[in-house]
Amino acid sequence: MPGITQVRWCGFGGQGVVLAGLLLGQAGVLQGRYVAGSNSYGAQARGSGCKSEVVFSDGPIDFPHLTTADILVTMSQAAYDQYCTDVVPGGLIVYDAPHVTPRKGPDARQVGIPATDAALNKLRNKQAANIVLLGALVEMTSLVSPSAVERAIGQHGGGRFLKPNLEAFNTGREMGRQVHG
Amino acid sequence: MTRAMEQYLRPGVKATPFCPGCGHGILMGLILRAIDQMKMDMKKMLFVSGIGCAAWIPSPHYDGDTLHTLHGRALAFATGAKLYNPDLTVMVISGDGDLSSIGGNHLIHAARRDIDLKVICANNMIYGMTGGQVASTTPVGKKTATTAEGNPYRPFDLGRLVTAAGATYVSRYSVTQPVSLINSIKKALRHKGFSFIEVMSPCPTQFGRRNRLDKPEDLVADLMERCIPEEDAEGMSEAELAEKIVTGEILPCRE
Amino acid sequence: MLPEGMYYFSGNDASAEGALAAGCRFYAGYPITPSSELMERMAARLREIGGVFVQMEDEIASISAVIGAAWAGAKAMTATSGPGFSLMQEAIGYAAFTETPCVVVDVQRAGPCTGQATKVGAGDIMQARWGSHGDYQVIALSPWSVQEMYDLTVRAFNLAERFRVPAMLLADEAVAHLRETIKISDAKEIWDRKKRTGASPFGTDEEDGVPPMPAFGEGERLAVTGSTHDDWGFRKTDDPDVHARLVARINEKVLRQEQAIGETESSFLEDADTAVIAYGFTARTSLYAVKQLRKEGLKVGLLRLKTLWPFPESAVGRAGGCVKRILVPEMNRGQVAGEVRKCVRCDVEPLGLTNGEVVPPDAITDALRRMAR
Numbered sequence: 001m002p003g004i005t006q007v008r009w010c011g012f013g014g015q016g017v018v019l020a021g022l023l024l025g026q027a028g029v030l031q032g033r034y035v036a037g038s039n040s041y042g043a044q045a046r047g048s049g050c051k052s053e054v055v056f057s058d059g060p061i062d063f064p065h066l067t068t069a070d071i072l073v074t075m076s077q078a079a080y081d082q083y084c085t086d087v088v089p090g091g092l093i094v095y096d097a098p099h100v101t102p103r104k105g106p107d108a109r110q111v112g113i114p115a116t117d118a119a120l121n122k123l124r125n126k127q128a129a130n131i132v133l134l135g136a137l138v139e140m141t142s143l144v145s146p147s148a149v150e151r152a153i154g155q156h157g158g159g160r161f162l163k164p165n166l167e168a169f170n171t172g173r174e175m176g177r178q179v180h181g
Numbered sequence: 182m183t184r185a186m187e188q189y190l191r192p193g194v195k196a197t198p199f200c201p202g203c204g205h206g207i208l209m210g211l212i213l214r215a216i217d218q219m220k221m222d223m224k225k226m227l228f229v230s231g232i233g234c235a236a237w238i239p240s241p242h243y244d245g246d247t248l249h250t251l252h253g254r255a256l257a258f259a260t261g262a263k264l265y266n267p268d269l270t271v272m273v274i275s276g277d278g279d280l281s282s283i284g285g286n287h288l289i290h291a292a293r294r295d296i297d298l299k300v301i302c303a304n305n306m307i308y309g310m311t312g313g314q315v316a317s318t319t320p321v322g323k324k325t326a327t328t329a330e331g332n333p334y335r336p337f338d339l340g341r342l343v344t345a346a347g348a349t350y351v352s353r354y355s356v357t358q359p360v361s362l363i364n365s366i367k368k369a370l371r372h373k374g375f376s377f378i379e380v381m382s383p384c385p386t387q388f389g390r391r392n393r394l395d396k397p398e399d400l401v402a403d404l405m406e407r408c409i410p411e412e413d414a415e416g417m418s419e420a421e422l423a424e425k426i427v428t429g430e431i432l433p434c435r436e
Numbered sequence: 437m438l439p440e441g442m443y444y445f446s447g448n449d450a451s452a453e454g455a456l457a458a459g460c461r462f463y464a465g466y467p468i469t470p471s472s473e474l475m476e477r478m479a480a481r482l483r484e485i486g487g488v489f490v491q492m493e494d495e496i497a498s499i500s501a502v503i504g505a506a507w508a509g510a511k512a513m514t515a516t517s518g519p520g521f522s523l524m525q526e527a528i529g530y531a532a533f534t535e536t537p538c539v540v541v542d543v544q545r546a547g548p549c550t551g552q553a554t555k556v557g558a559g560d561i562m563q564a565r566w567g568s569h570g571d572y573q574v575i576a577l578s579p580w581s582v583q584e585m586y587d588l589t590v591r592a593f594n595l596a597e598r599f600r601v602p603a604m605l606l607a608d609e610a611v612a613h614l615r616e617t618i619k620i621s622d623a624k625e626i627w628d629r630k631k632r633t634g635a636s637p638f639g640t641d642e643e644d645g646v647p648p649m650p651a652f653g654e655g656e657r658l659a660v661t662g663s664t665h666d667d668w669g670f671r672k673t674d675d676p677d678v679h680a681r682l683v684a685r686i687n688e689k690v691l692r693q694e695q696a697i698g699e700t701e702s703s704f705l706e707d708a709d710t711a712v713i714a715y716g717f718t719a720r721t722s723l724y725a726v727k728q729l730r731k732e733g734l735k736v737g738l739l740r741l742k743t744l745w746p747f748p749e750s751a752v753g754r755a756g757g758c759v760k761r762i763l764v765p766e767m768n769r770g771q772v773a774g775e776v777r778k779c780v781r782c783d784v785e786p787l788g789l790t791n792g793e794v795v796p797p798d799a800i801t802d803a804l805r806r807m808a809r
């Protein structure tokens with residue numbers, strides 16, 4: 001399958017992992033890409049391990065689940081430990097610093113983004129860490145365009161959450177630009 | 182049944198399918214009389230029933246739409262039809278076992294929703310069709326095919342059950358009280374909400390035979406003696422009331 | 437209806453939208469993972485467009501309300517998963533015997549019993565066919581993508597209306613929870629039940645064996661019963677001829693149309709010596725595996741079953757005639773493999789996985805490599 005990018009986003013239930021995957025995938029669809037997204041979580045809604053996987057492609061996708069990850073985003077140590085070795089050589093790992101401590105080993109570029117801290121201290125909303133990470137990821141990769149994500153936020157994180165979500169997204173983009181630039 | 186009600190029967194229906202002495206045949210006629218007096222349009226009437234002898238009261242005899250469903254599920258089928266086409270007058274006619282035992286959950290939920298369904302429960306205090314097994318309405322001590330020593334468990338008080346569940350018109354009469362029963366059915370036809378009429382209906386074949394009321398007229402006489410209007414019940418002692426079936430409006434409706 | 441365009445939907449969302457596009461205006465259901473999102477979307481959307489939604493007290497009530505609404509004139513549906521599907525079986529038999537068009541979506545999860553409620557399975561294939569007592573037919577379709585959750589829901593309604601049978605969408609958790617790009621377009625064929633004033637609703641001389649179906653309240657004075665009945669709906673509970681004729685007709689009207697109802701899709705089969713026969717999500721994995729092995733030079737191909745019931749015997753038989761062996765990967769212990777065996781003479785190897793996970797690509801490539809040796 002040429003032109004395929006596989007993204008794995010994981011953490012705990014309640015951290016907004018599923019929403020992040022949804023926004024990422026929706027943005028891809030808005031840009032005309034073929035996208036397949038799937039989530040998995042434990043039986044309880046909060047606290048157990050949670051993962052959202054998105055496959056981007058230029059053509060129809062045969063097998064819609066991940067075979068491995070090109071990009072891994074981790075919001076918890078447990079998720080990092082479980083998935084950090086399943087990343088393609090030269091791939092990208094984004095983690096929520098300093099709450100996740102990276103190890104040596106994965107043959108990937110590892111970038112810490114203090115998303116939870118920024119959400120708490122700057123945005124006064126711990127719930128926004130997922131959107132901060134999304135902003136950073138968008139700046140660090142050319143996966144989807146910022147404007148597509150903004151439209152996706154309008155569709156799925158709109159209403160009274162629109163303003164805080166866009167604010168979190170911009171905060172994340174700023175952090176991503178610093179890493180990148 | 183008098184020939185006068187024939188216009189409400191499907192062409193070709195000749196006799197009732199019920200045993201001699203069965204109360205369901207009387208009820209079959211009384212419901213039609215109420216419909217006649219109310220000048221209902223049979224083209225807009227849907228009769229839904231479950232499975233059992235009582236379920237045959239409307240199906241296929243009544244000359245409206247009839248829906249003979251599964252054992253216990255009449256109210257759920259009726260809910261779907263009524264919600265989709267509110268112009269239909271939907272009457273559910275079924276047995277005590279059908280409505281209150283296997284269909285008991287649907288009964289309380291239909292009452293809770295207070296959808297405009299007119300439910301008539303033909304209560305013969307037994308599973309008639311399957312050969313006279315104990316029902317959730319069989320009085321304590323009565324003999325049935327599965328309680329040779331007498332029923333050890335208490336029956337439901339159906340009127341109180343559906344009242345508690347949220348029905349908005351509830352009454353109980355016997356087929357031996359035709360005038361009051363017809364009036365009650367007419368009230369249900371006028372009422373816009375969940376109506377429930379429990380109708381005591383003798384079953385000589387399965388109930389009477391096992392409980393020393395062999396001849397149909399014995400069972401009718403017994404019902405006539407035991408079914409008393411609520412006015413008469415006032416002031417009676419608990420012991421006196423034990424053998425009685427108090428009839429009347431359990432929950433009158435606002436008219 | 438949704439404007440034409442590309443959407444990023446879950447399979448459950450797509451099925452709900454397909455139902456609405458097909459004309460569904462009545463939904464009754466009871467919550468169960470992994471199908472609840474379908475019900476939630478129907479609750480919101482039927483309110484928007486002016487249909488009827490009701491959450492019933494259980495699945496028996498849900499399918500019963502659906503059948504009641506269908507006779508009141510609605511295109512009606514319910515959705516559930518294994519435990520609820522089990523509860524619905526008696527009423528599904530009622531729908532088959534009374535020739536009531538309706539659609540049941542079963543989002544299969546890992547059974548038996550409560551099993552693993554959030555995990556995937558495909559163990560209800562035989563239940564869909566044989567779950568109620570007596571001899572009857574249903575139609576069951578198997579979607580492999582979110583697009584097909586939409587398209588095949590539309591088709592299920594069309595087939596239900598056209599043949600007056602309960603039609604099922606035998607989805608699985610993996611497809612129902614998958615999100616994908618799907619295309620919604622206005623151009624689609626829609627079937628409605630035929631009506632003819634004064635015609636008998638339960639018997640016909642017409643070749644297709646499907647009588648017209650009026651609705652309650654139209655003055656037709658319908659008599660509907662789940663007991664054996666004559667052409668007009670009168671109970672005939674001890675006439676052997678009436679019973680034999682009715683049972684034959686409700687079976688034959690579907691079986692005779694096996695080729696029209698049955699849809700399959702083949703890939704790389706022309707020169708293949710080994711075929712994979714798969715359906716639902718597993719067919720996605722199978723296609724991926726087949727493409728991998730083609731790169732290695734193995735002569736493997738795929739026959740995908742989009743229809744499971746009536747079983748597409750003709751297409752399976754044809755495929756079986758051209759290859760030496762067949763692999764049937766599925767998320768159960770060989771339910772469809774057994775059906776395939778009935779249609780072909782070559783070797784049929786089941787690859788049944790029941791661990792609550794989808795069949796992974798490796799499992800299929802490994803099996804095919806081994807078989808090629």
Ligand SMILES: Cc1ncc(C[n+]2csc(CCOP(=O)(O)OP(=O)(O)O)c2C)c(N)n1
Nearest residue numbers: 232233234235252276277278279308309310
């Ligand atoms: C699911 C199911 N269980 C059992 C039966 C058998 N059955 C038929 S009628 C009936 C009892 C009917 O009793 P009731 O509703 O009181 O009606 P009656 O015959 O007394 O008028 C039973 C148990 C059935 N048809 N379906």
Ligand SMILES: [Mg+2]
Nearest residue numbers: 276277307309
């Ligand atoms: Mg009874």
